[in-house]
Amino acid sequence: SAVISQKPSRDICQRGTSLTIQCQVDSQVTMMFWYRQQPGQSLTLIATANQGSEATYESGFVIDKFPISRPNLTFSTLTVSNMSPEDSSIYLCSVLGPPANEKLFFGSGTQLSVL
Amino acid sequence: TQLLEQSPQFLSIQEGENLTVYCNSSSVFSSLQWYRQEPGEGPVLLVTVVTGGEVKKLKRLTFQFGDARKDSSLHITAAQTGDTGLYLCASDPRGGDKLIFGTGTRLQVFP
Numbered sequence: 001s002a003v004i005s006q007k008p009s010r011d012i013c014q015r016g017t018s019l020t021i022q023c024q025v026d027s028q029v030t031m032m033f034w035y036r037q038q039p040g041q042s043l044t045l046i047a048t049a050n051q052g053s054e055a056t057y058e059s060g061f062v063i064d065k066f067p068i069s070r071p072n073l074t075f076s077t078l079t080v081s082n083m084s085p086e087d088s089s090i091y092l093c094s095v096l097g098p099p100a101n102e103k104l105f106f107g108s109g110t111q112l113s114v115l
Numbered sequence: 116t117q118l119l120e121q122s123p124q125f126l127s128i129q130e131g132e133n134l135t136v137y138c139n140s141s142s143v144f145s146s147l148q149w150y151r152q153e154p155g156e157g158p159v160l161l162v163t164v165v166t167g168g169e170v171k172k173l174k175r176l177t178f179q180f181g182d183a184r185k186d187s188s189l190h191i192t193a194a195q196t197g198d199t200g201l202y203l204c205a206s207d208p209r210g211g212d213k214l215i216f217g218t219g220t221r222l223q224v225f226p
Contacts (some may be wrong), residue, residue, distance in 0.1 A: 023178025
């Protein structure tokens with residue numbers, strides 16, 4: 001299995017500011033994924049972060065709004081830039097875990113509220 | 116376009132009752148997964164189904180993959196309060212590693 005630590009667990013931010021969310025994994029993983037979960041909703045994939053290359057964004061998400069870093073095989077960050085109340089969501093990082101890389105492991109998420 | 120539609124959206128039942136949750140799509144999937152998410156936590160994988168018609172059992176939970184691999188169901192027998200949570204089906208329509216999640220079924224089991 002993979003253990004994922006995500007920080008912060010929650011934050012309340014002012015509109016127009018940015019927040020960087022950190023995701024630390026206890027083992028080396030190739031693929032990391034960032035999801036958004038809007039209030040009462042399911043999960044929507046934001047982007048895939050692979051070490052050594054630029055993140056791949058899904059339709060509706062852009063790098064300027066959600067820049068992602070992936071400096072090594074155990075760490076990634078997602079920044080939510082120029083926030084507005086519509087960005088209030090839970091943000092989750094996940095990885096494909098060992099042994100067969102066939103299941104996603106998730107962090108506990110970052111509950112973001114934008115005022 | 117939502118590729119994975121789940122029904123019902125909400126379900127509120129008493130302990131001991133049975134229930135079935137459905138996951139439907141117009142696309143064919145090579146495999147499908149079911150997750151459960153509890154408040155304040157990330158989703159946790161329950162099962163992966165791969166073969167059309169496949170049935171898997173996990174204690175009181177029974178998962179079925181449709182013959183055409185376009186739909187799946189989750190049946191819970193004698194629900195318990197610990198079953199409360201958000202149930203999500205998920206798959207990658209491209210057959211890769213980028214999971215798309217269904218619309219979700221929020222289950223509340225009362226004592």
